[in-house]
Amino acid sequence: xxxxxxxxxxxxxxxxxxxxxxxxxxxxxxxxxxxxxxxxxxxxxxxxxxxxxxxxxxxxxxxxxxxxxxxxxxxxxxxxxxxxxxxxxxxxxxxxxxxxxxxxxxxxxxxxxxxxxxxxxxxxxxxxxxxxxxxxxxxxxxxxxxxxxxxxxxxxxxxxxxxxxxxxxxxxxxxxxxxxxxxxxxxxxxxxxxxxxxxxxxxxxxxxxxxxxxxxxxxxxxxxxxxxxxxxxxxxxxxxxxxxxxxxxxxxxxxxxxxxxxxxxxxxxxxxxxxxxxxxxxxxxxxxxxxxxxxxxxxxxxxxxxxxxxxxxxxxxxxxxxxxxxxxxxxxxxxxxxxxxxxxxxxxxxxxxxxxxxxxxxxxxxxxxxxxxxxxxxxxxxxxxxxxxxxxxxxxxxxxxxxxxxxxxxxxxxxxxxxxxxxxxxxxxxxxxxxxxxxxxxxxxxxxxxxxxxxxxxxxxxxxxxxxxxxxxxxxxxxxxxxx
Amino acid sequence: xxxxxxxxxxxxxxxxxxxxxxxxxxxxxxxxxxxxxxxxxxxxxxxxxxxxxxxxxxxxxxxxxxxxxxxxxxxxxxxxxxxxxxxxxxxxxxxxxxxxxxxxxxxxxxxxxxxxxxxxxxxxxxxxxxxxxxxxxxxxxxxxxxxxxxxxxxxxxxxxxxxxxxxxxxxxxxxxxxxxxxxxxxxxxxxxxxxxxxxxxxxxxxxxxxxxxxxxxxxxxxxxxxxxxxxxxxxxxxxxxxxxxxxxxxxxxxxxxxxxxxxxxxxxxxxxxxxxxxxxxxxxxxxxxxxxxxxxxxxxxxxxxxxxxxxxxxxxxxxxxxxxxxxxxxxxxxxxxxxxxxxxxxxxxxxxxxxxxxxxxxxxxxxxxxxxxxxxxxxxxxxxxxxxxxxxxxxxxxxxxxxxxxxxxxxxxxxxxxxxxxxxxxxxxxxxxxxxxxxxxxxxxxxxxxxxxxxxxxxxxxxxxxxxxxxxxxxxxxxx
Numbered sequence: 008x009x010x011x012x013x014x015x016x017x018x019x020x021x022x023x024x025x026x027x028x029x030x031x032x033x034x035x036x037x038x039x040x041x042x043x044x045x046x047x048x049x050x051x052x053x054x055x056x057x058x059x060x061x062x063x064x065x066x067x068x069x070x071x072x073x074x075x076x077x078x079x080x081x082x083x084x085x086x087x088x089x090x091x092x093x094x095x096x097x098x099x100x101x102x103x104x105x106x107x108x109x110x111x112x113x114x115x116x117x118x119x120x121x122x123x124x125x126x127x128x129x130x131x132x133x134x135x136x137x138x139x140x141x142x143x144x145x146x147x148x149x150x151x152x153x154x155x156x157x158x159x160x161x162x163x164x165x166x167x168x169x170x171x172x173x174x175x176x177x178x179x180x181x182x183x184x185x186x187x188x189x190x191x192x193x194x195x196x197x198x199x200x201x202x203x204x205x206x207x208x209x210x211x212x213x214x215x216x217x218x219x220x221x222x223x224x225x226x227x228x229x230x231x232x233x234x235x236x237x238x239x240x241x242x243x244x245x246x247x248x249x250x251x252x253x254x255x256x257x258x259x260x261x262x263x264x265x266x267x268x269x270x271x272x273x274x275x276x277x278x279x280x281x282x283x284x285x286x287x288x289x290x291x292x293x294x295x296x297x298x299x300x301x302x303x304x305x306x307x308x309x310x311x312x313x314x315x316x317x318x319x320x321x322x323x324x325x326x327x328x329x330x331x332x333x334x335x336x337x338x339x340x341x342x343x344x345x346x347x348x349x350x351x352x353x354x355x356x357x358x359x360x361x362x363x364x365x366x367x368x369x370x371x372x373x374x375x376x377x378x379x380x381x382x383x384x385x386x387x388x389x390x391x392x393x394x395x396x397x398x399x400x401x402x403x404x405x406x407x408x409x410x411x412x413x414x415x416x417x418x419x420x421x422x423x424x425x426x427x428x429x430x431x432x433x434x435x436x437x438x439x440x441x442x443x444x445x446x447x448x449x450x451x452x453x454x455x456x457x458x459x460x461x462x463x464x465x466x467x468x469x470x471x472x473x474x475x476x477x478x479x480x481x482x483x484x485x486x487x488x489x490x491x
Numbered sequence: 492x493x494x495x496x497x498x499x500x501x502x503x504x505x506x507x508x509x510x511x512x513x514x515x516x517x518x519x520x521x522x523x524x525x526x527x528x529x530x531x532x533x534x535x536x537x538x539x540x541x542x543x544x545x546x547x548x549x550x551x552x553x554x555x556x557x558x559x560x561x562x563x564x565x566x567x568x569x570x571x572x573x574x575x576x577x578x579x580x581x582x583x584x585x586x587x588x589x590x591x592x593x594x595x596x597x598x599x600x601x602x603x604x605x606x607x608x609x610x611x612x613x614x615x616x617x618x619x620x621x622x623x624x625x626x627x628x629x630x631x632x633x634x635x636x637x638x639x640x641x642x643x644x645x646x647x648x649x650x651x652x653x654x655x656x657x658x659x660x661x662x663x664x665x666x667x668x669x670x671x672x673x674x675x676x677x678x679x680x681x682x683x684x685x686x687x688x689x690x691x692x693x694x695x696x697x698x699x700x701x702x703x704x705x706x707x708x709x710x711x712x713x714x715x716x717x718x719x720x721x722x723x724x725x726x727x728x729x730x731x732x733x734x735x736x737x738x739x740x741x742x743x744x745x746x747x748x749x750x751x752x753x754x755x756x757x758x759x760x761x762x763x764x765x766x767x768x769x770x771x772x773x774x775x776x777x778x779x780x781x782x783x784x785x786x787x788x789x790x791x792x793x794x795x796x797x798x799x800x801x802x803x804x805x806x807x808x809x810x811x812x813x814x815x816x817x818x819x820x821x822x823x824x825x826x827x828x829x830x831x832x833x834x835x836x837x838x839x840x841x842x843x844x845x846x847x848x849x850x851x852x853x854x855x856x857x858x859x860x861x862x863x864x865x866x867x868x869x870x871x872x873x874x875x876x877x878x879x880x881x882x883x884x885x886x887x888x889x890x891x892x893x894x895x896x897x898x899x900x901x902x903x904x905x906x907x908x909x910x911x912x913x914x915x916x917x918x919x920x921x922x923x924x925x926x927x928x929x930x931x932x933x934x935x936x937x938x939x940x941x942x943x944x945x946x947x948x949x950x951x952x953x954x955x956x957x958x959x960x961x962x963x964x965x966x967x968x969x970x971x
Contacts, residue, residue: 087537100536107530109537206537212767241539242769320767323571326580327534331633347573370571370762379764 008033009169010486013078013226016172020067020077027067027077031060031121034079038123038170041490044151047164049084049142050092051124059121066119075233076119081174083162084125085132086112086217087206095208096128096140096158099328099335099354109206110238111175111217118233123171127161130356131325132182132210134158135428138419139358146415147190148487149453153412156186156428162220163190168490173221173230177207179214180313181407181432184444187220188407188456191446193473193483194220195227198464199439200245202231203238209324211317212243214436223483224445224473228252231466247464255467256474261295263472266400270306271431277410283448283455284406290479291404291472299400303392306434308385310426313433315369315382321359322366328354361422390438397462402472406431407444407456431458441466445473446482454482493694494726497702498651498718499611501686502664504643504674505618506549512617512641513540513583520680524634528620532639534578539768542567546641547772549673550590550615551782553643556667556789557610559594564773567615567766572759575633576620584644586763589614590772591643597791598663599809600655608660609648616642643673649688649699654718658711661685662813666790670815678710685714690735691725700725701735705749708742717742721749793818801831810839816853820860827864830871837867841884858887866894874898875905879955907958909965912949915957916965919948930970942966 008030011019019025035053042048056079063077087093087105089112094100108116116122129139137145137160145160147153148168155164159176163186166174176183178196187194195218202217209215219230235249265288272281292298330336330350337353340346355363369378396403408428418425435442440460447457457476461469477483511518514531531538554561568586591613599605618640623632645664651657665676665683676683690702705721708714720742725735740749788796790812797808797818811821817838825834842863846856866883869875875883875898886897898904906912920927923945930941942963949962 093536095536103536105535105537107535204537205539208536209768240541242541243767319764323569323581323762323764326571326573327536327578329573329575329580331575332533332578333535343575367762370764372760372762375762375764 009037009172011172012223013075013172013221013229014223016078017075017229021072027060027063027079027121028057030077031056031079031123034123034171041168042165042170045146045148045155045164045168045170046143047127047145047155047161047168047170048081048124049094049096049127049140049161052091055091056121056123063119063121073117073119074229075115077121078119078173079121079123079171080115080230081123081126081162081165081171082112083128083159083174083176085128085177085208086175087208088112088122088125091122091125093125093208094141095132096130096142097354097356097359098141100208101141101335103334105206107206110203110241111207111234114236115175115230115233120233126159126165126174129158129160129182130359131208131321132158132177132179132215133321133358133362135181135185135425136413136415136418137161137186138415139356141356144415147412147453148490149191150412152414153453154189154415156189156408156412158182158186159194159220160186163187163192163194166190166192166220166222167487169486173219173226175217175230175234176220177210177215177217178436179210179216179317180436181429183218183220184407184432184442184456184458185429187444188446188454188458189412191449191454191482191485191487192220192222193224193227193443193445193477194218195231195443195466195469196435196441197231197235197466198245198441199436200243201249201441201464201466202234203236203241203244205238205241211320212324213320214317216436223477224443224470225253225256225477227443228256228470228474231470235466245464250467252467252470255471258471258475259295260291260472260475263291263296263402264299264400265291265296266299266301266396266403268301268303268306268396268403268405270303271405275409275427275430276406277450279450280406280408280410280455283450284404284457287445287447287457287476287480288404291476294475294479296472301396301400301403303389303396303434305385305388305392309389309434309437310430312382312385312389313429313437314365314426315378316386316437318362318366319369319379320366322363322370325355325359325363330354358422386437389434393434393438393440393460401462402465402468403460405458405460407458408432411450411453411455435460439463441469443469443473445476446485447480448482449485454485492730494691494722494729495694495696496652496718496722497649497690497692497699498653498657499649499688500647500651500657500660501688502645502661503618503684503686504645504668504676505682506546506641506643507672507674508543508545508549508641510543511639512543512546512615514639516639518640522636524623524632524636526636528635528638532578532635534580540583540766542769542772543641546615547590547774548782549641549671550613550643551774551779552671552673552786553613553645553668554591554594555779555783555786556671557594557596559610559613560592561774561779562588562590562592562772563775564588564771565590565614566771567769568763569766571762574619575631576622576635576638578620578635578638582617582619583766583769584616585614588771590774596660596663596667598656598659599794599805600659601806603805605805606656608650611646611648613643613645616644618642654715657687657718658715661711661714663790666813670787670790681709684709687714687718687721689718689721689725691722691729701737703735703737703749704739705742706739706752713742713744716744716747717749720747724749787815801825801835803832803835807835807839811835814853820853820856823860824864824867827861828867828871830867833867833871834864837863841881845888857890858884862887862893869894869898873905873907873958875903876955876959879903879905903956905958906953906956907961909961912957912961912965915949915952916962916969919945919952920969923948927970942970945970
């Protein structure tokens with residue numbers, strides 16, 4: 008049962024071949040049996056999950072089922088879940104049980120999804136390896152000595168190991184796409200504003216975007232149907248109409264123009280990964296697409312621009328964790344300053360502190376113009392690069408990461424080399440574009456991802472291209488060994 | 492040396508919206524602590540601000556009320572600092588692009604002159620909560636009911652020269668915002684809080700001296716006193732050849748002095764940057780014109796109209812246009828009696844005097860405008876004298892009915908029957924032979940004074956009801 012996709016589970020439930028309780032129990036049993044190896048979940052409430060499954064079965068019996076009724080999924084522990092601890096991978100929120108659901112969670116509940124539990128992640132979504140979690144590193148199901156990518160590493164590992172058919176993730180600079188690539192699954196970061204950020208613990212407000220992670224593009228489309236849409240409580244969420252993201256999956260690719268940025272195929276990209284990506288592109292070409300060389304001239308400014316803007320926003324988003332109202336509070340504070348400094352010293356890990364310091368510095372009087380303001384100007388240039396490309400092409404393609412998942416600990420002491428892991432994914436967030444990662448091959452037994460970047464609000468086209476690719480290939484069906 | 496004081500005011504005005512500026516929690520004053528703070532106000536993880544359209548409307552009304560430029564694209568910024576009653580660790584405010592730009596504001600002074608005060612800007616922001624330091628055994632309590640209440644911060648140019656002008660400005664501002672209905676302007680409840688920036692310079696120069704800021708002064712009277720003692724403090728320093736330190740000070744009403752809030756000035760770096768959770772506020776001309784069309788006649792306009800239409804002095808027109816309710820009351824009295832100057836006089840002297848003594852507002856007046864107009868009409872048609880009218884007014888105040896009812900019931904109608912009056916005059920002349928002789932012996936100048944005695948006697952005999960004008964005429968005729 009754990010090999011079924013979301014689409015297959017929905018169909019089986021519809022046809023009465025199995026109940027939600029059976030499906031949910033099967034996944035809970037796998038989590039209990041296998042997750043010790045991967046550490047992909049932070050919180051699992053079995054009885055709550057089974058109770059939700061029972062309700063789903065009752066609704067179906069009453070003829071009130073909707074698209075995902077009874078399908079179990081996991082949520083990244085960044086999404087607030089009413090009554091279920093939401094830690095964001097941090098000691099700071101280790102004791103935090105929200106009295107509300109994030110909009111993403113409530114929309115998926117309304118669509119009938121059952122919550123299996125909350126997945127592990129880099130602390131406050133800051134990391135590319137899932138090693139900064141207060142709850143310990145997540146291990147890659149393809150090789151437990153390798154990282155799963157991050158920050159949505161728990162979601163990616165759980166889906167790859169068939170502990171959950173799908174999971175939610177968030178992507179601020181690649182946090183859905185990079186772990187999806189590392190774990191051989193499919194994930195989409197929608198256009199900024201397509202999915203509500205309400206109830207999603209903020210990292211960098213102008214870059215954060217939630218999205219689905221699953222094994223196929225079709226499954227991602229099914230979940231995105233439930234997640235997308237305007238939320239009046241998120242002022243940055245788009246009022247533009249959503250679409251049925253499954254409607255265009257079968258469209259053929261003839262006439263599709265795919266842009267290949269020369270900057271994404273140069274120095275830094277491993278040869279084996281490049282070869283996988285080239286094979287994937289030839290497959291798309293075979294199905295009618297034409298490949299066009301394009302240029303993103305400001306690419307080399309992406310990493311420094313991102314590492315000004317994201318930490319700047321994070322530094323103030325994380326000011327609320329002060330030990331006054333909820334979350335961690337140090338023992339016996341002597342005075343206000345002591346309360347603040349010890350609470351935050353104890354509650355935050357090193358990477359979070361590093362980014363708070365960088366961001367605070369970048370916003371400080373005398374540095375603001377040189378750093379934050381300049382970064383915002385460059386951000387507009389980076390966005391314009393993409394818009395210029397989309398004058399010539401329909402989508403842009405390239406690698407998701409420079410290489411396959413690296414070994415645990417390999418980059419922990421070198422933040423800059425860790426930041427370069429996201430060199431191909433960061434620009435998409437700065438430009439607010441939708442993008443996805445699709446399994447495109449294996450390098451020495453480790454998965455590699457093809458990144459597809461679309462025009463604003465053109466998620467349907469991306470999912471269409473990914474689905475067509477998955478009709479022609481079986482990389483997305485490959486599972487790591489030793490999980491049965 | 493003669494010093495000139497240079498004063499600028501920053502007023503934090505609480506806007507009278509039903510809900511908070513970025514959440515749906517109510518703004519009602521005086522609820523039990525933390526009962527009016529929702530997840531957004533508490534800065535719970537993942538919560539986001541949503542701008543209250545009514546707060547924007549209030550700000551635009553204010554901007555139009557002072558003839559200011561309205562920002563077609565204004566931006567919210569985060570002002571970052573840690574404090575326990577600031578739940579997010581930043582205040583959402585406006586820094587580079589405020590919603591209200593430069594404007595001008597005319598104030599009327601007691602001597603009848605007017606002055607124009609420049610308004611630098613006004614911007615929207617959220618209020619913080621309150622820290623409560625008593626009753627918690629060495630800890631502090633935090634009440635977040637006020638957190639997120641919409642504020643309009645109104646900043647003047649350094650155009651104010653003394654305490655009287657500062658108070659006149661605040662009163663005029665209070666009048667404007669209550670006319671506009673955007674705030675109750677109640678200083679005692681903190682709806683209007685004032686920070687005073689003040690410096691001195693040698694009279695006749697136009698450089699600016701080092702200023703001190705006096706924070707959070709919460710009544711007109713304290714503003715006046717705080718400025719007076721700060722001017723004295725600074726001039727003492729300067730006279731002694733010292734230098735004023737740029738710092739934040741507090742006014743202590745009990746000791747009537749200002750004192751430094753901090754021993755050493757901490758330079759706050761608020762790290763302002765555009766709030767990424769909110770879109771810029773885009774306001775088009777149609778919106779502005781619709782708001783403009785909804786504005787009532789403003790206090791300054793009303794003052795000018797009262798002066799022109801009713802021939803009132805600038806000062807009287809200012810008093811009567813101070814609040815919409817008072818202005819409406821006055822105009823109703825004037826219409827009912829047909830004599831605006833009499834109406835102005837009665838409203839200002841008798842009515843406001845009684846209201847002030849009883850600590851009542853115009854809305855609570857026991858005497859309606861129509862009834863007061865009815866009373867004045869009886870003076871104008873010589874039914875009663877002004878003096879009797881004051882008696883009648885006392886009875887009206889006590890709820891004994893309209894002027895006509897009281898005059899009728901108590902038989903206070905003025906005696907204008909010449910036969911009856913002549914009898915009274917004759918009797919007074921007969922009873923006061925000595926005074927009559929004295930009067931007849933006196934010259935024209937003295938006679939004018941002496942005749943008052945006879946008028947008084949006739950009034951006494953008539954219990955005040957004799958028509959004074961006719962009595963005067965009769966006496967003048969008979970005493971020859």
